Amino acid sequence: MTERKVLLIAGGSGSIGSAIARGALAEGWTVALHGRDPDKLQRAVTDMADLGPVDGFVADLWEDDAAEVLVAEVAEQYGRIDAVVDCTATGPHGITGLLPDTSPEVFGDFLNVSVGWIERLAHAAYPFLSQHGGTLIAFVSDAGIYAAPRQTLIGAARAGTIGFIRNFAVEAARDGIRTHVISPSYVEGSDSAKRMGSERMAKAATRAGLGLPRAEDIAPLALFLCGEGARRITGQVISVNGGLNA
Numbered sequence: 001m002t003e004r005k006v007l008l009i010a011g012g013s014g015s016i017g018s019a020i021a022r023g024a025l026a027e028g029w030t031v032a033l034h035g036r037d038p039d040k041l042q043r044a045v046t047d048m049a050d051l052g053p054v055d056g057f058v059a060d061l062w063e064d065d066a067a068e069v070l071v072a073e074v075a076e077q078y079g080r081i082d083a084v085v086d087c088t089a090t091g092p093h094g095i096t097g098l099l100p101d102t103s104p105e106v107f108g109d110f111l112n113v114s115v116g117w118i119e120r121l122a123h124a125a126y127p128f129l130s131q132h133g134g135t136l137i138a139f140v141s142d143a144g145i146y147a148a149p150r151q152t153l154i155g156a157a158r159a160g161t162i163g164f165i166r167n168f169a170v171e172a173a174r175d176g177i178r179t180h181v182i183s184p185s186y187v188e189g190s191d192s193a194k195r196m197g198s199e200r201m202a203k204a205a206t207r208a209g210l211g212l213p214r215a216e217d218i219a220p221l222a223l224f225l226c227g228e229g230a231r232r233i234t235g236q237v238i239s240v241n242g243g244l245n246a
């Protein structure tokens, strides 16, 4: 078993996951970086390899048992898993908009992405997280916390994630596991920001008095919650939004 603590970042090849991975390596973690696209994942691993021990793990979480296989592979490689951060659940086209303009058929799938994937990861990682007082972190978006027009479907799915994590927190604490939700709103420089376009990002920026966060502004929170300083904290939902919502 490796001496260093092991952090599995699902969706670690993405914008926020990569920033968390860099911060974790700098803090002395071993990082198991997960992604779906093998080439993108390899680029991310190569980019951060000089910071510390990091390996890539490919899995498409739409495939049956993918979460279980992913966790088993990571556990097999390192002999331990101390924290799991899930950065995978990004909303598909048609999940936002005024209700009549959204696509009913995408909702079921996104509900599965939002609640089903973290639930599968939690199940698979439970035996490992309970060994050393581990942490599980889910990502949502502010739509799950703050009501707003055009967010009905995404907000409902994200609220599902929050419901799962908060209830799980109370029972998992008995086995020493802590679990939290981090909620970004708009994240400067992320792939999602590029998809939204500069006009929408600029409009959001005018409402965020502290300035919109970048992925590097979110990573320290995830690392704090996974660390010893947060050992008596669980079940929290924390938004990092630069003052856009409160």
Ligand SMILES: NC(=O)c1ccc[n+]([C@@H]2O[C@H](COP(=O)([O-])OP(=O)(O)OC[C@H]3O[C@@H](n4cnc5c(N)ncnc54)[C@H](OP(=O)(O)O)[C@@H]3O)[C@@H](O)[C@H]2O)c1
Binding pocket: 010, 011, 012, 013, 014, 015, 016, 017, 034, 035, 036, 037, 038, 040, 041, 059, 060, 061, 062, 086, 087, 088, 089, 090, 091, 139, 140, 141, 142, 183, 184, 185, 186, 187, 188, 190, 191, 192, 193
């Ligand atoms: N960035 C923002 O502005 C923002 C705002 C609010 C909330 N959030 C939330 O914060 C979290 C992280 O966001 P992000 O901006 O870092 O996202 P991102 O850059 O789009 O990264 C998403 C990650 O999830 C992986 N992924 C997607 N579909 C997958 C699948 N079927 N199986 C396995 N992996 C899959 C991606 O891998 P591939 O690229 O290989 O597919 C990638 O590693 C997400 O839950 C997101 O919804 C982000």
